Amino acid sequence: MISSVIGLGKLGLPFALFLASKNQKVICYDSNKKILSEISQLKSPYVEPYTANYLKKYNKNIHISEDLGYLIKKSQISHLVLPTPSLKNNSFSNAYILKCLDEIALILLKKKNKKHIINITSTVMPGSCNIFTKFLVSKGLNKDKDFLITYNPHFIAQGTTIQNLKYPDFVLIGSDNANGKKLISYYNKIYKKKIKLSYLNTVEAEIAKISVNSYITTKITFSNFISEICQNTKNVDGNKVLKTIGGDHRIGNEYLGIGTKYSGPCFPRDNKALNYFIKGKSKYSLPNYIDKINNEQTHRLIKMIVKIVRFKKTLKIGIFGLTYKDNTSIIKDSQSYDLIINLRKKFSKKINVYDRNIKPSNDFLSKYKLLYNENMNLFVKYSDLLILMYPNKEIVKEVIKSKNKLVIDCWNLIDPKKTKSKIIKLGNYY
Numbered sequence: 001m002i003s004s005v006i007g008l009g010k011l012g013l014p015f016a017l018f019l020a021s022k023n024q025k026v027i028c029y030d031s032n033k034k035i036l037s038e039i040s041q042l043k044s045p046y047v048e049p050y051t052a053n054y055l056k057k058y059n060k061n062i063h064i065s066e067d068l069g070y071l072i073k074k075s076q077i078s079h080l081v082l083p084t085p086s087l088k089n090n091s092f093s094n095a096y097i098l099k100c101l102d103e104i105a106l107i108l109l110k111k112k113n114k115k116h117i118i119n120i121t122s123t124v125m126p127g128s129c130n131i132f133t134k135f136l137v138s139k140g141l142n143k144d145k146d147f148l149i150t151y152n153p154h155f156i157a158q159g160t161t162i163q164n165l166k167y168p169d170f171v172l173i174g175s176d177n178a179n180g181k182k183l184i185s186y187y188n189k190i191y192k193k194k195i196k197l198s199y200l201n202t203v204e205a206e207i208a209k210i211s212v213n214s215y216i217t218t219k220i221t222f223s224n225f226i227s228e229i230c231q232n233t234k235n236v237d238g239n240k241v242l243k244t245i246g247g248d249h250r251i252g253n254e255y256l257g258i259g260t261k262y263s264g265p266c267f268p269r270d271n272k273a274l275n276y277f278i279k280g281k282s283k284y285s286l287p288n289y290i291d292k293i294n295n296e297q298t299h300r301l302i303k304m305i306v307k308i309v310r311f312k313k314t315l316k317i318g319i320f321g322l323t324y325k326d327n328t329s330i331i332k333d334s335q336s337y338d339l340i341i342n343l344r345k346k347f348s349k350k351i352n353v354y355d356r357n358i359k360p361s362n363d364f365l366s367k368y369k370l371l372y373n374e375n376m377n378l379f380v381k382y383s384d385l386l387i388l389m390y391p392n393k394e395i396v397k398e399v400i401k402s403k404n405k406l407v408i409d410c411w412n413l414i415d416p417k418k419t420k421s422k423i424i425k426l427g428n429y430y
């Protein structure tokens, strides 16, 4: 089966490359010509690890096309990896997908042998696939005969997208017609049958997708909740407590540790979307409480900073890491972004910032009165209070080398015995 990928963004391009690495011929299309041109020159538009290497290694299986018609004619299955931005009410917009389906419908109507699988890979609200089917029928196409809508989201995280695609816990397929089972053989071929497949109807699959992320936000929030309790209890190390809790096999240690709030492009918005979806279906909203507790995490950190700075007003604050996690370029709504906005309400002095993944824009730096230092060494030298915002080995090494600094370790990364700086751990009584 020849596949096509429509939308070569932060998920679409790695997914197309992953398919290419599995010897699949993939036709790729994006409405943004700049992205197509960069990919044609074998340059990755994203900092995502492996994408640049995969482009060089597997480009023989990738065919870039600027013609959606060619792509629909030549492939039997199209993966739609289009944006579904959150609306003000926290549900997801289907506008990009509907616009693309409109174009696909025109192409399919003219095609003799139709039978196209339109596989929705974007994260959508429960009920959306039914809307897409009705939309295509309203354009004159025959459901299940000319086209089939399936839902097949991937459980990936930025920074590890290709690795997550290579080694998924399971592949989720949603279909309302037995023909959707073709996707089972499609993935069995790709993964050489070494993979767990979950085959549901589309609404079940749509609910499952956002619920997985909502569950993870619940676990992270539980960790932060216990971490806060420990921090306010004399002689208690939150890390030890959480490690012990996670030792129970029913709980497990993943996502159960000391850390900042959760952020990024998926966790908060999927959790909020579930909160939107459950209205009228459940009396109490767990996702709503999770969201509220998560938003408190920055204030928790600010309280610590205020306590420290109160005694040493001349301290220069240094925020170590701006993106929401390492190996990504997304600053917007990251834990550091939130910290900066809230610190600005309390402190007027310049704040030092450093990030190993990106150089922030001048607008961002001047808006929040930030001093960016490209050199990690100098950044540490010019800061007195360092706040470690995401885990990274290089950052840990630099802090261990430092002397006479105050360090807020938000992720339990540093062994205090290994450095001449003073380590203050989130989750420890302070």
Ligand SMILES: NC(=O)c1ccc[n+]([C@@H]2O[C@H](COP(=O)([O-])OP(=O)(O)OC[C@H]3O[C@@H](n4cnc5c(N)ncnc54)[C@H](O)[C@@H]3O)[C@@H](O)[C@H]2O)c1
Binding pocket: 006, 007, 008, 009, 010, 011, 012, 029, 030, 031, 032, 035, 081, 082, 083, 084, 096, 099, 100, 121, 122, 123, 124, 154, 156, 157, 158, 265, 266
């Ligand atoms: N990025 C992630 O970490 C991640 C993880 C899980 C799920 N998702 C979901 O995947 C979907 C895509 O996310 P993303 O981060 O890759 O978005 P993105 O904004 O990085 O990429 C979307 C791409 O679609 C292209 N596009 C828009 N309209 C088009 C059209 N009509 N035809 C062809 N191309 C078009 C854009 O030019 C862009 O390159 C979203 O629903 C998102 O929720 C993303």
